[in-house]
Amino acid sequence: MAAGGFCKLPNGMVVVALNLPSPAADGPGAVRVLVHSVNRARALTRLRNLGLRSVYLRGNAAPPTPDEITAVLHHPDGLIWRTAPDNGVVSSPDLVQELWRPIRALLRRPTATT
Numbered sequence: 785m786a787a788g789g790f791c792k793l794p795n796g797m798v799v800v801a802l803n804l805p806s807p808a809a810d811g812p813g814a815v816r817v818l819v820h821s822v823n824r825a826r827a828l829t830r831l832r833n834l835g836l837r838s839v840y841l842r843g844n845a846a847p848p849t850p851d852e853i854t855a856v857l858h859h860p861d862g863l864i865w866r867t868a869p870d871n872g873v874v875s876s877p878d879l880v881q882e883l884w885r886p887i888r889a890l891l892r893r894p895t896a897t898t
Contacts, residue, residue, distance in 0.1 A: 789847030790824055799856055800827040800841060801848035803868045806890070813867075815890060818852055820862035830863060834887060855884045863887045 788802035800819045821827035824841060831839045848856070856864055864884040 787846040788841050789844040791847050791853060797822060798824055799848045799853050800824055801846060801852060803846060815865045816868040817865045818848060818856040820856045861886055865890050
């Protein structure tokens with residue numbers, strides 16, 4: 785089961801955060817996906833419609849941080865990802881954080897080279 789959680793915003797919208805195995809065969813081991821939506825069900829439906837079929841949110845063990853909420857609110861698609869740290873937290877302030885990327889960068893199929 786993927787770790788994840790949600791946060792309800794003052795305007796009634798939600799931000800859902802999920803740690804998922806990478807859908808790309810040659811991609812990173814795990815990714816952290818953030819979705820901004822009207823409610824939790826719609827957020828999960830957005831991911832399922834993109835091909836991430838077995839996405840479920842059970843509990844609120846890993847809710848989005850304030851920085852993650854700000855990142856997804858400022859993205860025009862409201863759906864972003866980055867590589868998830870091994871244990872879910874960054875242990876040192878010296879470590880460089882990876883930038884958030886749009887979901888199409890994760891789901892893009894590699895082009896065939898001939």
